[in-house]
Amino acid sequence: MSEHIVPVRIYLTIFAALLFGTGLTVVAAFIDFPWQFNTIVALTIAVTKATLVVLYFMHVRYSPRLIWVIVAAALFWMAILFALTLSDYFTRGWLSVGY
Amino acid sequence: MVEAHATTQDVRAHRALQHHFENMEQQREAGTLGMWVFLVTEIMFFGGMFLAYTLYRSLYPWSFASASNHLDITLGAVNTGVLILSSFTMAMAVYFTQTGKPRPQVLCLVMTLLLGLTFLGIKAVEYRDKYNDHLIPGSLIPSRPFGPEVQQEGQPPDPHKLHLLHGATVRQVEMFYWIYFAMTGMHALHMIIGAGLLLVLIYLSLKGRFDAEYHSPVEVVGLYWHFVDIVWIFLFPLLYLLGRHLEHGG
Numbered sequence: 001m002s003e004h005i006v007p008v009r010i011y012l013t014i015f016a017a018l019l020f021g022t023g024l025t026v027v028a029a030f031i032d033f034p035w036q037f038n039t040i041v042a043l044t045i046a047v048t049k050a051t052l053v054v055l056y057f058m059h060v061r062y063s064p065r066l067i068w069v070i071v072a073a074a075l076f077w078m079a080i081l082f083a084l085t086l087s088d089y090f091t092r093g094w095l096s097v098g099y
Numbered sequence: 100m101v102e103a104h105a106t107t108q109d110v111r112a113h114r115a116l117q118h119h120f121e122n123m124e125q126q127r128e129a130g131t132l133g134m135w136v137f138l139v140t141e142i143m144f145f146g147g148m149f150l151a152y153t154l155y156r157s158l159y160p161w162s163f164a165s166a167s168n169h170l171d172i173t174l175g176a177v178n179t180g181v182l183i184l185s186s187f188t189m190a191m192a193v194y195f196t197q198t199g200k201p202r203p204q205v206l207c208l209v210m211t212l213l214l215g216l217t218f219l220g221i222k223a224v225e226y227r228d229k230y231n232d233h234l235i236p237g238s239l240i241p242s243r244p245f246g247p248e249v250q251q252e253g254q255p256p257d258p259h260k261l262h263l264l265h266g267a268t269v270r271q272v273e274m275f276y277w278i279y280f281a282m283t284g285m286h287a288l289h290m291i292i293g294a295g296l297l298l299v300l301i302y303l304s305l306k307g308r309f310d311a312e313y314h315s316p317v318e319v320v321g322l323y324w325h326f327v328d329i330v331w332i333f334l335f336p337l338l339y340l341l342g343r344h345l346e347h348g349g
Contacts, residue, residue: 003127005197006190015187022179022335026172029340038344042336050329057190057325064128067135074139078146082153089154 004062014056021049115313123312130315134322145330148282152337155274162271164342165264166279169234169247171225175339178221179331185214186328193321196304199311205304208317211324212297215290222287229276232259236276245273264345279338286334289327296320 025045033041055061060071113123120126156163192207229235230243238244249269250260261272300320303309309317 003124003197005194008191008194011187011190011194015183018183018186018332019180022176022183025336025340026176029336029343032344039341042340046333046336049332053186053325053329053332057186057328058322063131066132070132070135070139074142077139077143081143081146082150085150086153090157 004059006056006059006062010056014052017052018049021045113312115308127315127318130319131322134319138322138326141326145282145285148278148285149333149337152278152282155278156341159267159271159274161264161266162268163275164345165262165267166272166275167338167340167342168264168346169232169261170279170339171228172339172343174221174225175335178218179335181214181218181221182328182331185211185218186325188214189321189324192300193314193318196309196314196317197311201304201307201309204309204317205301208297208301208304212294212301215294215297215324219287219290219294222283232261234261234276236273236280239280245276247272262346264342282334282338286327286330289330293320293324293327296323 025042028041028045029038032038054071060067116123116126120129188207188210192204192211195201195204195207230240233243233246233248235243236245247261247269248257248259250257250262254260256262261269263269263272297320300317303316
């Protein structure tokens with residue numbers, strides 16, 4: 001399998017999409033959404049932008065399966081880090097014992 | 100030694116091919132894989148700080164919103180654009196290396212470097228503003244400990260004073276600034292290292308070291324540069340934008 005060269009057109013499209021996402025996240029930040037939706041909107045845009053960078057600028061979309069496994073492993077370990085730590089902190093108030 | 104190994108490889112092997120690889124493709128894929136493994140450790144490194152941010156923001160929501168609103172949204176947004184543009188020029192540098200066009204390749208690397216330095220310059224302006232407003236946390240600068248002036252009710256609005264939302268305290272705002280300086284500081288350090296790597300790449304490119312067959316260093320530095328861009332893609336909304344809707348919408 002020879003190296004895949006990403007065409008310039010795709011780089012330009014991704015660049016435009018990233019700038020658009022940045023503008024969108026600034027505009028959305030000034031709108032007062034109910035509950036926690038401001039954070040959810042901001043993170044959704046950020047995750048989308050990051051995904052575009054990883055897939056196209058970092059060529060993961062055209063990379064061998066092994067690279068996909070490495071990226072997935074990073075996300076999986078991040079999920080463990082967050083899930084276990086936050087499940088501790090966020091449930092401490094559930095017990096009424098004084099400590 | 101080199102000659103002995105060369106016999107097992109193609110006699111027309113590229114001069115950059117190391118003896119322990121079968122061919123250039125295997126060598127390139129191994130390099131890319133190694134860089135990705137390194138980036139995983141970087142993700143975990145920044146992940147710890149993002150976790151600290153998540154915890155303290157959930158504990159002190161109003162203080163974090165108040166502190167965030169004091170950051171300069173214009174400078175933050177411009178820097179986001181600068182970094183995205185630099186990622187684009189970096190991607191184009193890789194493209195021109197892959198297609199064997201040395202001149203535009205060097206030009207793209209120089210542009211990436213200049214954009215990176217622009218980012219750091221704007222960041223320095225922001226840090227200076229925080230210094231002026233006494234927002235450097237703790238006693239990191241012993242002669243200027245943390246102690247911002249707080250905007251009082253009925254006073255004319257002063258952009259240098261800290262506007263506390265209901266329920267926010269100065270001590271909790273200080274926690275935000277610890278996290279702000281830790282995260283943006285580590286990010287800036289990565290940018291400085293990236294700028295150094297780009298200098299090396301520009302030097303090697305000018306010496307004609309890279310071509311369509313051999314360009315792993317450009318590609319691998321590109322991966323690093325894009326990773327640093329991704330960190331900022333998350334830092335910008337999380338640090339600069341989290342409380343804006345409370346100030347203007349509600």
